[in-house]
Every structure is written in structure tokens, then in C-alpha cells.
Amino acid sequence: MNGPFRMKPRILIAEDEEALATLLRYNLEKAGYDVETVGRGDDADLRLKEQLPDLAILDWMLPGFSGIELTRRLRARPETASLPIIILTARGEEAERVRGLSTGADDYVVKPFLVPELIARVQALLRRAKPEHVASSLKAGELEIDREKKRVSRAGRDIDLGPTEYRLLEFLMMSPGRVFSREQLLDGIWGRDVYIDERTVDVHVGRLRKALTRGREADPIRTVRGAGYAFNERFAERAEN
Numbered sequence: 083m084n085g086p087f088r089m090k091p092r093i094l095i096a097e098d099e100e101a102l103a104t105l106l107r108y109n110l111e112k113a114g115y116d117v118e119t120v121g122r123g124d125d126a127d128l129r130l131k132e133q134l135p136d137l138a139i140l141d142w143m144l145p146g147f148s149g150i151e152l153t154r155r156l157r158a159r160p161e162t163a164s165l166p167i168i169i170l171t172a173r174g175e176e177a178e179r180v181r182g183l184s185t186g187a188d189d190y191v192v193k194p195f196l197v198p199e200l201i202a203r204v205q206a207l208l209r210r211a212k213p214e215h216v217a218s219s220l221k222a223g224e225l226e227i228d229r230e231k232k233r234v235s236r237a238g239r240d241i242d243l244g245p246t247e248y249r250l251l252e253f254l255m256m257s258p259g260r261v262f263s264r265e266q267l268l269d270g271i272w273g274r275d276v277y278i279d280e281r282t283v284d285v286h287v288g289r290l291r292k293a294l295t296r297g298r299e300a301d302p303i304r305t306v307r308g309a310g311y312a313f314n315e316r317f318a319e320r321a322e323n
Contacts, residue, residue, distance in 0.1 A: 089116050090116040091112055091114075091116065091136040091137065091208055092115070092116045092117075092135040092136050092137075093115050093116070093117050093118070093137050093139060094118050094119075094130065094137075094138045094139070095107065095117060095120070095138075096112075096119075096122070096126035096138070096139070096140045096141060096144055096152065097121065097139070097141045097144075097170065098121045098122065098141060098143075098144055098145055102193075103119045104119075105136045106200070109201065110204070112250050112253070112257070112266075112270050113201050113204075113205075113256070115204075115226070121144075122145045122146035123140075123144035123145065123146035123149065123151065123152045124143060124146030125146065126138070126140065126144070127146075127147075127152055127155060130162060130165075134161065135165075136166070136208060136209060136211075137165070137166040137167070137204060137208055138156070138167050139167075139168045139170060139200075139204075139207075140152055140153060140168070140169055140170065140187075141169075141170045141171070142169055142170065142172075143172075144300040149170070149171075150169070150185050153167055153169065153185045153187050154185050154186065155182060156186070157185070164211070165208075166188050166207040166208065166211045167187045167189075168187065168188065168191060168203060168207065169187040169189070169190050169191070169194065169270070170191050170195075171191075171192060172193045173194070175300065178225070178285070188207055188209060189203050191203065196283065206274045218230050220255045222255060222258065222313070222317050223300065223317055224236050224237040224238075225255075225269075225294070225302055225317070227251065227252055227255060228250075229252070231264060232248060234248065234251065235248055236294060241293055242293065243290070243293055244289070246271065246286050247286055247289055247293065249271050250267070250271055250286055250287065250290055251290055251294075251313075253267070253270050253271060253305065254313035255313050257313070258312075258313045258314075258317075259313070259314075259315030260312055260313075261304075261310050261311070262310050262311060263310040263313065264280040264283040264284075264309055264310055264311075265280065266310065267283050267310065267311065268282075268283060271286075283311075283321070287303060287305075287311055290303065291303055300314075300317060301314070302317040
């Protein structure tokens with residue numbers, strides 16, 4: 083089948099806290115982005131000259147030179163003058179926030195922050211700067227998600243999903259064929275700070291399957307014994323047969 087998804091937007095993260103950089107990369111890749119991380123301001127500057135991403139996330143305090151200095155340099159170059167930039171910092175004072183934005187950053191996120199909030203800001207910036215990179219819908223055969231209206235349909239009929247089942251379907255459809263463990267699904271849907279038994283995932287997958295399928299319709303969710311669940315990458319072909 084032809085891939086229903088647009089080319090992944092590229093994000094460069096400059097963050098010297100390795101654990102945070104890994105966390106951001108993991109979650110942004112799950113959200114459908116192509117992510118590169120560097121730990122120094124000068125390394126980020128070099129990478130940005132070699133290959134221009136669709137958005138940059140820069141820590142305020144970086145070795146080499148700071149995220150603020152890097153932002154100044156980027157805004158002074160024609161090729162990066164309009165690059166969407168988010169600054170990460172532990173500085174919460176209003177004066178520092180104003181300073182960060184005055185250098186040319188598009189947004190400013192204070193640590194600690196919730197990863198879903200950062201992803202929402204990334205999506206908002208890309209929607210304004212490069213709307214062609216933010217798909218308003220996900221499609222696989224007769225199954226479609228309208229991401230703006232939060233509606234799901236199959237073969238023209240509306241499917242009523244609860245908020246958790248909706249997020250679960252969207253999460254799986256963004257990476258067709260990729261197998262996610264129950265732990266990864268818990269992190270992606272509920273977040274790392276919420277303790278929920280892994281069997282809860284099975285319950286919600288069961289509800290999702292029941293809502294999506296009628297009679298002999300193909301099941302879009304694939305169970306991988308001992309591993310987890312995936313959106314069946316061959317679903318569209320099976321649905322048409």
C-alpha cells in the first residue's frame with residue numbers, strides 16, 4: 083500500500099543533560115519526528131550549517147556556547163532566520179523569559195516540564211511555520227483519524243472511542259508495524275509519572291478492537307506474544323480483500 087504519512091519533520095535537540103536528551107528524543111520519535119541530539123552549542127551550530135532541521139530545541143546553558151548565543155547566530159543568517167526555535171531553561175524569572183524571547187526564540191519552556199506539553203508546543207510551532215509537515219489526518223485503508231476534530235471513522239461510519247482508546251489508536255497508527263511493549267504504551271499514553279498496572283493496556287486494547295471491528299472485518303491491531311502490540315502495517319491490504 084502507499085504510505086499514508088508525510089515525510090517526518092526533523093528536529094535538532096541541543097541539550098547537555100544526557101538523560102533529558104534521551105527522554106526527549108524517545109518521546110518525540112514516538113510522536114512521529116526524526117530527531118537528532120547534540121550536547122554542545124558549537125556542535126549544534128555545525129550541524130545546523132550542514133543540514134537544516136524543521137525545528138530546533140536548544141538548552142539555555144550549553145557548553146561551547148549557550149542556546150541564547152546560538153539563537154542570535156541563527157537569526158543573523160538568512161537560511162535560519164525563520165527556523166522555529168524553542169529554548170529550554172531552568173530560569174523561571176519573567177525577565178529571563180523576556181530576554182530569551184527577545185533574542186529571537188519562538189517559545190520558552192521552563193524546567194521541569196511535562197513532555198506532552200513540549201510536544202504540543204512543537205506541533206503548534208510546526209503547524210504555523212510548516213503546516214505541510216503536520217498531517218491533519220492519519221489513514222490506513224478504510225480507517226481514518228481526523229486529528230483536528232478527534233474523530234475516527236472506518237468505511238464511512240463513525241467510531242465512538244473514549245479518550246484513552248483514541249490516544250492508543252493514534253499512537254499505534256503513527257508507527258505502523260512497530261511493536262510497542264506494554265511499558266512503552268503506558269509511557270506513551272499515560273506518561274511516566276503515572277503508575278498503572280500493565281494489564282490495563284490489555285483492557286484498553288480489547289476495547290479498541292471491539293470498537294473498530296464488526297463481523298469479519300480485519301483487525302488493525304496485531305498482538306505479538308510476549309512482546310506487545312502494533313498497528314498492522316498490512317491492515318489496508320487485508321481490509322480491501
